[in-house]
Amino acid sequence: MTQNSAETAAPGASQDLRRPTAVLVLADGQVFYGRGFGAPGEKVGELCFNTAMTGYQEIMTDPSYAEQIVAFTFPHIGNTGVTPEDDESADAAALGMVVKLDPTEPSNWRALETLDSWLAKRGRIGVAGLDTRRLTRLIRDQGMPHAALAYDPEGNFDIEALIAKARAWKGLVGADLAKQVSCAQSYKWSEARWIWPKGHVPAPKPRYRVTALDYGAKRNILRCLVEIGADVTVLPASADLEQVLAQKPDGVFLSNGPGDPEATGAYAVPMIQGVIARDIPIFGVCLGHQMLALALGAKTKKMKQGHHGANHPVKELSTGKVEIVSMNHGFTVDSESLPEGVLETHVSLFDKTNCGVSAKNGRVFSVQHHPEASPGPRDSFYLFERFARNMAEAR
Structure with missing residues (x-):
């Protein structure tokens, strides 16, 4: 067993200042x-690192992080506080x-609360x-x-028991977590994006009926x-399928989400x-991308370290x-498993892993990354416009 101590003593007048908490x-x-x-x-899950320099509140409320503990590489986390407008789901x-x-x-x-109190209200641990x-x-x-992550103001920990819990945790392979973070029943969404300094801008007049499958959908999507x-x-x-078709959608959106x-x-x-068989346009993101690839005949696999951050370079192959x-x-998605008729559209420039697929002459497409920019750059907003064009052409 190796140990790493805190750099300074734990705060708190009622605590032993020499004891980590x-x-x-x-x-x-x-x-x-x-x-x-x-x-x-105490919490037990998978530890990942995130390289984003902004957006810690959006990250903590992204349902795709269910069953994960996030280590932030950027040192200044929490210094801008939190505001309800930045939550990407109803809870952490x-x-x-x-x-x-x-x-x-x-x-x-914009801050209305400290990160400390925000986490405490939601039963989440920070260290x-x-x-x-x-x-x-x-x-x-x-x-x-x-x-295993544990916080005790008195600094009392059973290390061997925590190690045992970490070893006993089943992991994410084979885990269906989408049902845990999904909505319980259908609902309508009508709020448009938040634009500084106006706030949420008025929604345009609807032109398309979109059915969004909630596998852990982020609000900004x-x-x-x-x-x-x-x-x-x-x-x-x-x-x-019957429930989806009952909505008479012009397009179907497959959301992000956690798990295998x-x-x-x-x-x-x-x-x-x-x-797909009914030629309805589809747009998938993240978990939705992976499941669309499965539906098209490809395979998926677990990554060693994954991709977590707001600064990942992705290349669109058709344009460069x-x-x-x-x-x-x-x-x-295992790019080598893509069947005939399914095109790879985007790749990661970090490790060349698949970041997008397309089928049905582009009417069915998906990307691995999060194009809604919450947090992150706005480089990929054009994908939503592509989805709109596909729906218009399919009419």
């Missing part, structure tokens, strides 16, 4: 001590966060004072480990659909194949254009 324990026995914030307790999705420096008091005119560069190298070299003139109806992840695409695809792929995009996925 939080700990991150890996399944291989490595132990990292730090200073806790947020909600006391990631289990907890690991950061280098203690969050300071918010310094942003500061860890060597996040060391953790990043570890994940890069060895893959995303199973880990739905806003982007509204902005292209979509009348958006959101259905639960378990919706079957093959596990969720057990019930989602037959529905997607039914939509390079986009800087947001990424958040631990599974990928």
Whole structure:
């Protein structure tokens, strides 16, 4: 067992200032001590690192991070506070966060709450004072480990029990998490994007009926659909083909989400194949991209370290254009498994993994990255316009 101590003593007048108040324990026995914030307790999941310099609130509320602990490589996390307008779902999705420096008091005119209190209300753990560069190298070299995160203001930890819990955790391979984060029933979405300094701009008059499958949909994706003139109806992840077709959609959107695409695809792929067979335009993102690829006959596989950040270079093969995009996925489409008639449209310039597919003369397409820019660059907004053109041409 190896240990890493917090750089300075844990704060709190009632605490032993020499005693760390939080700990991150890996399944291989490595132990990292730090200073806790947020909600006391324990969480067990997969540890990943995220390289984004902004958007920690959007990251923590992205349902794609279910069952994951996020180690942020950028040291200044929490310093701009939080605001409800930046939540990407109704609650926090990631289990907890690991950061280098203690969050300071918010310094942003939009901040309505501190990160500490925001995490505490949502039962999520934060730990500061860890060597996040060391953790990043570890994940890069060895893959995303199973880990336990614990916060106790008194600094009492059963390290051996935490190691055992990390080792016993089943992991994400074979895990269908979409049903856990999906909506319970269908609903309409009509809010458009937030534009500084106006706030949410008025929605344009609807021109298309879009049925969005919620595998863990982010709010800003739905806003982007509204902005292209979509009348958006959101259905639960378990919706079957009959329920989708009952909406009489001009297009079907497959959202982002967590877990193993093959596990969720057990019930989602037959529905997607039914939509494809009826020549209805489809646009998929992240988990939706992976399940569309499965429906088209390709395969997916678990990645060693995944892609998590808002600064990933992706190349569109047809134009040669390079986009800087947001990424958040631990599974990928095996580009070598793409069948005849399915084109690879985008690739990662970091590792050449697949980042997009297209079929049915482009009427059915998807991308691995998050084009809604929440957080992240706006380079990929054009994909929503492409979806709108496909729906217009299919009429």
